[in-house]
Amino acid sequence: MWKWKRKSKNSCGFWDCKQPIPGGDFLCAEHYRAWEKGFIDQCPNCERFKEIMYPQCLNCYFGRRVTPWKPSVVIPTQQQPYRIEYSDAWIDPHHRPDKFFVYIIRLDDGNLHVGRTADLRQRFRNHKEPGHQPQLDYLHIVATEQAAELRESELKRLIDSNPRQINLMISEFHGRMSELGFE
């Protein structure tokens, strides 16, 4: 059933993984587990594996030149594809009680406002009153409310004591967002 080919250099088929793997395998152990659980599937363009939430691997998404990937085996059909539409976590991840968001928004007058919330959407709706266009300048996700509280006061302290550091974090945040195509 599987075609076995001897190949001296066989590496994991995940788009940015360079892990060498034995001939006859198509993913490293870590990515194989992710594939079994249905968290990764193949990029329709280059056929390397990618996270299931992206339509293409990030190389293809950004239009980078990709070398063709030739798996040394025939890839079996995925047994349990991850059903995004059936997962509460995907339908409304912001309502999961184990996630807290710490954010910085820039108000119309240029002032920075630090806050924390378990419900990001609701909070932003509140900030976006008619005629106001606040901008999200920084976002940090933590698991507990206590961690969110600590991070919030840390950020408030930094805004007063080290605005350069804050500006650096903000420009890093926007850089990452535009790299991902959100800005």
Ligand SMILES: [Zn+2]
């Ligand atoms: Zn891998």
Ligand SMILES: [Zn+2]
């Ligand atoms: Zn690709």
